[in-house]
Amino acid sequence: MHTELLRIGELADHCGVSRRTIDYYTSLGLIRPAARTDGNFRLYDPRAIHHVELIQRLEAQGIPLDDITSALTGPAPDRSVLIDRVETALTRLRTIEANTDPDTDRLAGTALERAHSLVTLAVDIIAALAP
Incomplete structure (x- = not known):
């Protein structure tokens, strides 16, 4: 063993x-x-x-x-609540992005890259910790 x-x-x-x-x-x-x-x-x-x-x-x-x-x-968080929060944040980001100047667009792009990295990490967490 x-x-x-x-x-x-x-x-x-x-x-x-x-x-x-x-x-x-x-x-x-x-x-x-x-x-x-x-x-x-x-x-x-x-x-x-x-x-x-x-x-x-x-x-x-x-x-x-x-x-x-x-x-x-x-305790495990309610995933549906977390998903709703992410979707709300993405909707807000898209709205802001549509009404901003190019400098802000670049900053938003950087934030989106970071968000993508974190979402990918979240998927990896779920896979790694699955029983």
């Missing part, structure tokens, strides 16, 4: 982070050990690699670790 599980150092190496980072994510409840060895070493399911990579991507997008922890360990 333990042959497919990863020790903390192996998980850290696969993810390109330190063991301390894995310890910290574990203490926050962002990842959980799947088992322990007879010597009480934590063992992680290989799927934890994707969770750590996801956390790293969220942080790279400027999302604070406190928000990531709340989102991943708290």
